[in-house]
Amino acid sequence: MKLPQPLVKARLERRYKRFLADVTLEETGETITAHVANPGAMTGLAMPGLTVHLSKSDNPKRKLAYSLELVELETGLVGINTAHPNRIVREALEARAIPEFAAYTSVRPEVRYGENSRIDFLLTEPGLPDCYLEVKNVHLCRNPGRAEFPDAVTARGAKHMGELAKMVEAGHRAATLYLVQRMDCETFSLAGDIDSGYAAAFAHARKSGVEMICYDCDIGKVEITVRRSLPILAGES
The missing domain is CATH 3.40.1350.60 (Trna Endonuclease; Chain: A, domain 1)
Structure with missing residues (x-):
């Protein structure tokens, strides 16, 4: 399955209300709110400071343009989008x-x-x-x-x-x-x-x-x- 391209690199600041995460974009330093398509606890995958990779939608009707796709750990990438x-x-x-x-x-x-x-x-x-x-x-x-x-x-x-x-x-x-x-x-x-x-x-x-x-x-x-x-x-x- 192809992921949306290009993915955007960011730093996770916090995940909250299950479906929301504040992240700081690496390229611009801007902090934005991204959608988290995952209703679970995400134990070990929602710690502030982790590197994450986001997709960005061009759909103007979406409230949140960015979606969390991957979390980067020392042991490798982890997919967290439960729609995939x-x-x-x-x-x-x-x-x-x-x-x-x-x-x-x-x-x-x-x-x-x-x-x-x-x-x-x-x-x-x-x-x-x-x-x-x-x-x-x-x-x-x-x-x-x-x-x-x-x-x-x-x-x-x-x-x-x-x-x-x-x-x-x-x-x-x-x-x-x-x-x-x-x-x-x-x-x-x-x-x-x-x-x-x-x-x-x-x-x-x-x-x-x-x-x-x-x-x-x-x-x-x-x-x-x-x-x-x-x-x-x-x-x-």
Whole structure:
């Protein structure tokens, strides 16, 4: 997935009200307010003084022209825009770049299912069971080398787990793909201390046959793409 170009370098001053951040633009020294497309806690990624990279919209109707895209850590870039994972995964699915789903040629986004929900992707192929695929954005890393999800309580995420389990019971295939928007992790686990309810829903869904898959990303200032599979350390936090 191509990022908007060119990105603008800045220093993070503060993040507040979840969706707002004050940043100082490197080129001009001007302090402006940028949109943060991320409802999570952004633990370790919202510290004042961090270098960030912004996109700028030319849409005159937007209240905030700048959006926070990347945070720069000593260990590399981290993508924080939660609007991007579905686009990243869709491109990979259509290119058959994710082996677990490479047999499917039809990729339909935002299909209604369950109890008033939408699945991120419905994958279909003649002769194969329909596959209901949920995508989760991951960027929490509290222990070096280990990505974790979630970074905040997610009742919606737990609900999705239950609905995916029902799809398996109905004879379909169902999976959750955790997309790690960073390159400094080797494994993935649940943050059960942050949301024990989600951890319980994960365990139930996995036992019911829901597939749990994790991939990280190759992240640059021009493009973000799916990179490699990471092992899931279930039950650890």
